[in-house]
Amino acid sequence: MPQNEHIELHRKRHGYRLDHHERKRKKESREVHERSHKARKMIGLKAKLYHKQRHAEKIQMKKTIKMHEQRKSKQKDDDKTPEGAVPAYLLDREGQSRAKVLSNMIKQKRKEKAGKWEVPLPKVRAQGETEVLKVIRTGKRQKKAWKRMVTKVCFVGDGFTRKPPKYERFIRPMGLRFKKAHVTHPELKATFCLPILGVKKNPSSSLYTTLGVITKGTVIEVNVSELGLVTQGGKVIWGKYAQVMNNPENDGCINAVLLV
């Protein structure tokens, strides 16, 4: 392999040999014969490998030749009228084929089951246990360390009563319990203060979801009956999901964006 352009330079400066093109042509045409000679005379492992490679090459060549042939002989295949006849009023409309609709429905159901939604904040920094839960030491000599206190904002629900203090493992301080969230409608750009119905999913851990810990990126369910939304069937919508956008423990309030 030439490492530099000295060949090209020489050619530019001095031109080609007088018989260059003829020799090139003849060499190329001889190549075919030489190739076939080699293929016949080769033996051993080398031959096996070579024949395998050549077989693959030939298959490819045959395919391209066939393709070219088809293109040359254009057959009027329009005798067969296409399927899927529709009346004139449906012609310009792209009807979603029913199979696609069903598969879309199934995909959506699966997504809901898996708990994956399209949310404004898809990736949130996962909060480790040491950050969210603080160890509370108990016992006569303060040696037992099985109690934990939640250091982030949480939601407990209406009918919440504490377990007997001796047995409760997770403490949710009253100061960090919130009932309302400031929810913004993304299209209307209006913010409402709506009561929280529950915590749907906390992205860091399912434990936090059950505890009701609200951190940035948590999906919560809010009571939207104030907004007066109605479904197509005429029913009033009273609960919708929203995703928390701020760090509530730093700000002292929960700011969320409604998921429409």
Added chain:
Amino acid sequence: MSVDVERVLIQLQDETGEVLGSPFDVPLDISPEKLQLVCNALLQKEEPVPYLFFVKDAEVVSSLGSCVQELGLETEQVLPVVYQPQAVFRVRAVARCTSSLEGHTEAVTSVAFSPTGKYLASGSGDTTVRFWDLSTETPHHTARGHTHWVLSIAWSPDGKKLASGCKNSQIFLWDPITRSQIGKTLMGHMKWITWLCWEPLHLNPECRYLASTSKDCSIRIWDTVLGRCDKILTGHTQSVTCVKWGGDGLLYTSSQDRTVKVWRAKDGVQCRTLQGHAHWVNTLALSTDYVLRTGAFEPATATINPQDLTGSLEEIKEKALKRYNSVRGEGHERLVSGSDDFTMFLWNPAEEKKPVARLTGHQALVNEVLFSPDTRLIASASFDKSIKIWDGKTGKYLTSLRSHVGPVYQVAWSADSRLLVSGSSDSTLKVWDIKKGKLNADLPGHADEIFAVDWSPDGQRVASGGKDKCLRIWRK
């Protein structure tokens, strides 16, 4: 003990406001039947005609008294009571599928009864137009010739010719009796044919001219006797979706460029452009549609065995003209256009450019609009699974018919305007009673979407065809 019933002075008026006789005294608890007797006596009709009575647009259902009470009107003054004659004959609702006609090898795209109800033709995606014998409900013959899907078919108003347009922009004319093609293939359009419409019978009893619209934005008027294109009307900038040939010599066309254009049929000059829609205009309906379709055939004179039209050309023309004038009434023809922008407009196209009313309420695109045969009501079928009924004169919303679970594709009125049948993509047909505003019968049976529905003008049968390739005939 007879209770002293209040009496009130009423003045009978007809729809246009003309008074009938002088005001007279009636007890408040008079029922609509008694009012009918009075009306018939005053009008001196030979056969009693059923009437509907309205006090200030509210129908008198049980007794005059209840109506007056509801409206809170004074009984001191003379009460104007409007009477509307209804069709003398009653069409019975269809209830059962009498036959399922197989034969097409692809989806059925359009179905049409001939104006007298004698023949049934269906066009399909397998490029054939099939004629069916109605008395035995079996195939009559297959008309082959098209090279692509048959998109629209139209019977000439005298029932002697059928025109069919296909996706390869060709139009064929068929004779149902001799089973052959009439004349040459009409070629000329560049893209597929979207709608076909014949010239009305009372303008030309030979049924010579045919208007066709296509996706190539033009409308062609064909001379079927000579087999050539007479006029080409251009002006639309996008696909023309529908054409209606009005009884006054005007042509109305709707297009995807959001306009409806009015043309003079004689010289092909564009008269008016009706603008207002915000999206494609899908469909048009004329108030005199039904009478133009049936021509000289009077549905009231229908017999069990449908007959061909008899009489010389002159007689037929006279009959058709008489019927047309009686249905049209005093004013001009009204036009309703339904569009993809979920609304419809009611126009008075012969007079003004501005719409009479905008009919809103649908939550998805409006696929078909139809005036009732007595022009009093408008039915609109939409992709939001409902059918809405509107007043034919003012465009006021009357009621919604909900029961379908898929987009409603087509509707058809019965000849007496009392029943409506609708076919939808959920593969069921539903028959609605307009007076009650409720479902009369649910007709399941099709295996797949229903693309075309038609009610025969003699009121006996309903035919429907769809994606499942078979045509079903329904009777009472």
